[in-house]
Amino acid sequence: CAVGILDVDLCGPSIPRMLCVKKTEVHQCDAGWVPVYADPKQQLAIMSIGFLLEDSNEAVIWRGPKKTALIGQFVSDVAWGELDVLLVDTPPGTSDEHLSVLENLRKHRVDGAVLVTTPQAVSTGDVRREITFCKKTALKILGIVENMSGFVCPHCSECSNIFSKGGGEELAKLTGSVFLGSVPLDPHLTATLEEGQDFLQAFPESSTYTAISQIVNTLLSSLDA
Amino acid sequence: CAVGILDVDLCGPSIPRMLCVKKTEVHQCDAGWVPVYADPKQQLAIMSIGFLLEDSNEAVIWRGPKKTALIGQFVSDVAWGELDVLLVDTPPGTSDEHLSVLENLRKHRVDGAVLVTTPQAVSTGDVRREITFCKKTALKILGIVENMSGFVCPHCSECSNIFSKGGGEELAKLTGSVFLGSVPLDPHLTATLEEGQDFLQAFPESSTYTAISQIVNTLLSSLDA
Numbered sequence: 001c002a003v004g005i006l007d008v009d010l011c012g013p014s015i016p017r018m019l020c021v022k023k024t025e026v027h028q029c030d031a032g033w034v035p036v037y038a039d040p041k042q043q044l045a046i047m048s049i050g051f052l053l054e055d056s057n058e059a060v061i062w063r064g065p066k067k068t069a070l071i072g073q074f075v076s077d078v079a080w081g082e083l084d085v086l087l088v089d090t091p092p093g094t095s096d097e098h099l100s101v102l103e104n105l106r107k108h109r110v111d112g113a114v115l116v117t118t119p120q121a122v123s124t125g126d127v128r129r130e131i132t133f134c135k136k137t138a139l140k141i142l143g144i145v146e147n148m149s150g151f152v153c154p155h156c157s158e159c160s161n162i163f164s165k166g167g168g169e170e171l172a173k174l175t176g177s178v179f180l181g182s183v184p185l186d187p188h189l190t191a192t193l194e195e196g197q198d199f200l201q202a203f204p205e206s207s208t209y210t211a212i213s214q215i216v217n218t219l220l221s222s223l224d225a
Numbered sequence: 226c227a228v229g230i231l232d233v234d235l236c237g238p239s240i241p242r243m244l245c246v247k248k249t250e251v252h253q254c255d256a257g258w259v260p261v262y263a264d265p266k267q268q269l270a271i272m273s274i275g276f277l278l279e280d281s282n283e284a285v286i287w288r289g290p291k292k293t294a295l296i297g298q299f300v301s302d303v304a305w306g307e308l309d310v311l312l313v314d315t316p317p318g319t320s321d322e323h324l325s326v327l328e329n330l331r332k333h334r335v336d337g338a339v340l341v342t343t344p345q346a347v348s349t350g351d352v353r354r355e356i357t358f359c360k361k362t363a364l365k366i367l368g369i370v371e372n373m374s375g376f377v378c379p380h381c382s383e384c385s386n387i388f389s390k391g392g393g394e395e396l397a398k399l400t401g402s403v404f405l406g407s408v409p410l411d412p413h414l415t416a417t418l419e420e421g422q423d424f425l426q427a428f429p430e431s432s433t434y435t436a437i438s439q440i441v442n443t444l445l446s447s448l449d450a
């Protein structure tokens with residue numbers, strides 16, 4: 001299965017670090033920019049503005065039109081090759097990045113959007129506005145994920161709902177969307193993302209692993225349906 | 226002391242909910258839009274796009290130029306009155322909102338920016354880019370706050386560093402900025418923000434209260450200096 005990940009968070013590109021492909025140059029070929037591969041088998045292709053900056057601390061001080069132009073290039077001028085899935089990681093909101101991605105992908109088949117919230121109302125409020133965006137732009141909502149959902153203390157095994165509880169599931173019910181599941185707060189998950197390690201390989205026995213697997217399976221079965 | 230809060234997160238306005246001034250209409254007077262006051266003494270004036278939407282679930286599907294225009298109006302066409310301080314709450318990043326606020330405030334004296342990060346490298350990386358933005362735009366950095374900094378389990382009192390530790394302080398050292406302090410993860414803080422309660426009044430004995438007070442005092446003394 002060949003997967004592409006397109007990171008359109010131009011001011012805060014985090015995909016390169018999370019997948020541990022920080023220091024790479026992007027090459028050109030006849031078909032355009034060659035994406036950076038995260039694995040030796042070249043099945044996971046990535047494109048991010050993080051690869052285009054000479055210095056990773058450089059600020060991308062761009063207004064909307066410049067962002068729009070680069071996102072157009074990311075969709076059209078990258079030699080993605082034959083992909084089974086292209087995953088687009090957007091920043092929060094309903095603005096230039098989201099409109100540009102949609103416009104540029106219109107000619108392709110777009111399966112839909114996965115919306116990620118945290119449990120508290122301040123966050124579900126933002127995601128409700130993103131649901132409105134999806135409806136206005138006729139983008140199918142594949143489902144809602146609740147992130148940062150409860151923390152099980154490693155010392156005493158008691159669970160604390162640091163950011164409230166159940167907001168994602170409630171939002172899904174309220175808006176008639178599929179609830180894909182919850183990902184707990186887990187220091188191991190944060191640490192592996194920091195170091196670009198594969199969490200699923202490192203912690204296959206953890207409850208977080210089970211939670212993520214369930215989300216993936218629910219999503220995949222809804223795509224098949 | 227008269228304080229204004231300008232919320233320029235146009236796609237995710239959270240100030241109205243956090244300060245419990247959700248359902249209000251913005252009125253017009255000769256001097257422009259009348260801000261919404263969070264207190265009966267009218268010492269805390271707020272302006273947010275949240276007040277301008279008929280339905281709070283409405284999505285603000287705007288590209289940059291429209292955002293820029295509204296932010297200009299928020300600075301110039303709001304009857305703020307005599308303020309001692311205007312606090313501008315921006316979304317993350319270094320784009321339209323940040324450039325527009327700066328441009329519109331150029332004619333006023335701008336004290337500087339307080340940057341907020343969480344401890345992990347994915348977040349400090351974004352804030353490093355914001356530091357570059359401040360340097361390029363000659364905006365003074367008043368200091369760096371580390372948020373979501375450790376969680377003390379209410380059941381066993383052990384501390385877990387869910388999102389790594391010390392990234393904010395390290396970033397401050399690395400960039401020669403003032404480190405203002407850390408705010409721990411605290412379910413009481415989240416809950417009061419959800420309900421628009423005043424955390425500082427409700428939990429004056431908590432360690433989070435102490436942490437926030439220290440940050441405020443450090444910031445105020447650096448402003449006086």
